[in-house]
Amino acid sequence: MPKMETRTEVDSLGKRRVPKKVYFGIQTLRALENFPVSGMKAPIEFVYAYVYVKKAAAIVNMKVGWLDEKVGKAIAEACDEVLDGKLLDQFVVDVFQAGAGTSFNMNINEVLANRALEILGKEKGDYKAVSPNDDVNMGQSSNDTFPTALYVSILLALGSLLNELALLSAAFKRFSKKYAHMIKSGRTHLQDALPVTVGQEFGAYGSAIQNCRRQIEARTKLLQEVPLGGTATGTGVNAHPQFRKMAVFELSRLTGLKLKPSRDSFEALQSQNAVTAVSGALKELALELIRIANDLRLLSSGPTAGLAEIALPSVQPGSSIMPGKVNPVMAECLDMICFQVVGNDLAVSLAVQAGQLELNVMTPVMMHNILESIRLLSSFLHVFRGRCVEGITVDEKRCLHYLEKNPALATFLSPFIGHLEASKIAQQALEEGRSVKELVSEKSLLNPEEVKRIFSSAHMLGIDRTGFRKFGKKKKG
Numbered sequence: 511m512p513k514m515e516t517r518t519e520v521d522s523l524g525k526r527r528v529p530k531k532v533y534f535g536i537q538t539l540r541a542l543e544n545f546p547v548s549g550m551k552a553p554i555e556f557v558y559a560y561v562y563v564k565k566a567a568a569i570v571n572m573k574v575g576w577l578d579e580k581v582g583k584a585i586a587e588a589c590d591e592v593l594d595g596k597l598l599d600q601f602v603v604d605v606f607q608a609g610a611g612t613s614f615n616m617n618i619n620e621v622l623a624n625r626a627l628e629i630l631g632k633e634k635g636d637y638k639a640v641s642p643n644d645d646v647n648m649g650q651s652s653n654d655t656f657p658t659a660l661y662v663s664i665l666l667a668l669g670s671l672l673n674e675l676a677l678l679s680a681a682f683k684r685f686s687k688k689y690a691h692m693i694k695s696g697r698t699h700l701q702d703a704l705p706v707t708v709g710q711e712f713g714a715y716g717s718a719i720q721n722c723r724r725q726i727e728a729r730t731k732l733l734q735e736v737p738l739g740g741t742a743t744g745t746g747v748n749a750h751p752q753f754r755k756m757a758v759f760e761l762s763r764l765t766g767l768k769l770k771p772s773r774d775s776f777e778a779l780q781s782q783n784a785v786t787a788v789s790g791a792l793k794e795l796a797l798e799l800i801r802i803a804n805d806l807r808l809l810s811s812g813p814t815a816g817l818a819e820i821a822l823p824s825v826q827p828g829s830s831i832m833p834g835k836v837n838p839v840m841a842e843c844l845d846m847i848c849f850q851v852v853g854n855d856l857a858v859s860l861a862v863q864a865g866q867l868e869l870n871v872m873t874p875v876m877m878h879n880i881l882e883s884i885r886l887l888s889s890f891l892h893v894f895r896g897r898c899v900e901g902i903t904v905d906e907k908r909c910l911h912y913l914e915k916n917p918a919l920a921t922f923l924s925p926f927i928g929h930l931e932a933s934k935i936a937q938q939a940l941e942e943g944r945s946v947k948e949l950v951s952e953k954s955l956l957n958p959e960e961v962k963r964i965f966s967s968a969h970m971l972g973i974d975r976t977g978f979r980k981f982g983k984k985k986k987g
Contacts, residue, residue, distance in 0.1 A: 517635040533600040533634065535620035535642065541613035547606040552614060553881050557601050558593055559663035559765075560618050563655050563738065564646060565589035566760040567753075571648045574750045581640055584626035597621055605878040609871030611656035619646040649749035649757075653779055653869055654740040658761070660877050661733040664788060665767050667884045668730060674891040675723040675795075681899045682716030685709075693967045694819065694909035695916045702918045705970045708819075708904055715802045722795040729787045736761070736769050737778035743868045744776035782870050785880060786862040792883045793855035796848035803841040803848070806898070810838055819909050823901035840898035847886045854879035915939075919946040922964050927955055 516527040519536035526536045568585040571577035577585075591597060600621045607613040619642035624634040626646075632639050640646070647655075689708035696706040738761065739754025741747050746754055754771050762769040772778035812818030828837030857879045861872035913919075920936035923946070927935075935953075939946045947965050950956055956964070968974035 517633070519635050519637070528635065530634070533597055533621040533624040534602060534617055535624065535635065535637075537616040537642075538603060538613070538620055541603045541607060541617065545604045545607045545613065547604045550605045550878070551603070552601060552605060552877070553663075553667075553885065554598065555667045555881060556659060556663040556877055557598065557618075559666060560614070560655070560659040561589045561592045561622070562662060562761060562764050563650075563659050564618060564622055565593075566738075566757050566764055567648065567650055567655075568646070569760050570753055570756045571750070573756065574752060576750055577645060577648055580630065581626065581645055584629040584640065585622055585646055587629055588622045588625035591625065592622070597625060605874060607874050609874070610652045610869065611874045611877070612652040614874065615647070615652040615655055616642060619643065622646050649739075649741070649753045651741040653742050654737045654775075656873050656877075657778070657782065657785075658736040658738040660785065660873060660880075661736050662761070662765055662767065662769075663877070664785075664880060664884070665730060665733055666765065667881060667888070668726065668788075671884050671888040671891075672723055672727065674888055674895070675719055675726075678891055678895045678899065679716045679719040679723065681895050682712050682719065685899070685902060686713030686716060689904055691967070692904060692906060692909065693913060693971065695912045695918070702912075702916045704918055704921055705913060705916070705967075707971065708909065710971075715805075718798045718802065719795075722791070722798050725794060726788065726791040729784075729791045732784035732787055734767070734769055735772045735778065735784070737772045737775060739771060740775035740779055744774075744779050746775065776868070779869050780865055780867070782862045782865065782873065782876060785876050786859055789855045789858040789876075789880050789883070792880070792887070793852050795887070796851035796855075796883075800845055800848045803844045806841045806902075807838045817908075817912075819905055819912070821903045821905065822898055825897050840894050844890065844894050847890055850886060851883040854883045914945050914947075915943070917946060919965065919970070922970060923950065923955075926960065926964070931955075 515530040517530045518525055519528050520526075521536045521540075523540070526539055528534075528536055528539055565586050568577060568582045568589070572579055572582035601614075601617055603613045603617045623637065623640045623642040623646050626640045627634055627636050630639065686709040689712065692708040693705050694708055694711075696703040696711075736758060737744075738757050739746055739749055741749055750756075754775070758769050758771045761767075806820070806822060809817055809820045810822045813821075822838050822841065824836045826839060827835070828839070829835035858876050861875045861879075862870070864870065864872045917936040917940045920932040920939070923932040923935060935946055935949050935955075938944075939949055947961060951958070951961055963969060966974065
């Protein structure tokens with residue numbers, strides 16, 4: 511086996527041999543040795559966001575005359591190459607790493623510095639010509655760049671999720687419109703209750719998703735204030751006096767996002783409340799999706815021993831032993847994804863409360879968990895919509911059968927014969943397996959016109975309230 515070529519690099523702890531072909535350097539090498547944890551690397555959205563930060567910094571540092579123009583242009587060109595999808599295999603630090611993301615920041619700095627060196631016709635590792643710390647990291651710290659990149663990456667990643675939520679909500683609304691007049695038994699406490707329509711039931715699912723989308727959008731505005739320029743503790747030390755304002759403006763231009771400097775740079779490094787607000791909104795979305803997925807599983811349960819009011823599309827065989835069995839696998843998968851999102855939010859919450867004094871150093875675990883939640887939801891919701899929601903069918907005969915036998919329909923009799931008498935009718939209907947309407951007619955408690963009016967769909971759904979209680983209660987004696 512041929513001997514691997516190496517180069518010698520130096521940091522504050524001493525010298526190390528680094529593989530000659532790689533673009534990362536000595537500090538990244540130490541991180542690889544120190545944190546062989548999960549094998550999971552930073553998602554591409556975060557890499558791109560961080561590189562945008564570095565490009566914005568290089569441009570501003572050139573403008574203010576602090577960074578040599580040739581070096582700055584080479585750094586910016588290296589950034590563009592990464593943003594074009596090159597060198598992505600060089601960002602190798604595990605998501606579980608040193609606090610504040612120093613290891614990842616240096617991974618970024620080293621890759622960009624070494625590529626800039628090549629652009630300038632120099633050897634990788636010649637940090638006197640282009641330094642990861644002095645040039646790429648000029649006017650910056652891990653403490654302000656990592657949370658800035660985190661905010662930017664979340665804002666960029668959320669675009670896809672928000673779009674999928676709008677499409678999923680619209681799919682439920684279309685289904686709702688299709689079955690707007692399909693009346694069925696409602697259920698409360700998992701027991702028979704007053705009627706609703708299939709349209710009302712599914713329209714509510716669409717509204718719930720729409721409301722969650724609005725909450726996410728509202729909370730993302732908190733991420734538009736970024737801490738870039740605060741450097742290590744919020745003072746902005748080692749950065750040009752105009753760097754903070756100029757760098758955030760340049761970052762906005764590069765990303766197309768509406769960003770602004772944090773109103774209080776010290777608070778911005780201490781507190782990550784904006785991250786937990788967005789993570790919380792994702793958790794709330796997950797809880798709603800779990801509820802909806804479980805409703806779909808329940809409504810489609812059967813085909814003979816369950817509710818079976820709806821049928822979900824058959825997308826794969828459901829059993830290795832039971833022939834012909836089909837399971838609600840798309841809803842089951844959505845449940846499991848949402849369980850993970852809820853767990854991710856707990857990890858984010860614990861990380862957010864772990865800030866101490868001038869800095870919260872737990873930002874790497876926030877980054878990993880919140881971006882994973884966004885990615886999981888974005889990846890699956892369009893599949894769930896296309897392979898589940900848009901293919902749902904309704905068994906109208908089954909819905910009407912349940913409705914006809916529903917003892918809760920006696921509720922509509924209360925204004926006419928009183929609650930106690932209506933309760934007796936409900937109990938008898940249940941015991942004898944007969945309909946409330948049939949018993950009322952049989953007992954001649956109301957005339958045919960009254961029965962027809964009371965048990966009309968329009969009256970039971972509260973659509974037609976004209977003349978309610980018109981007939982009055984039956985007189986005693």
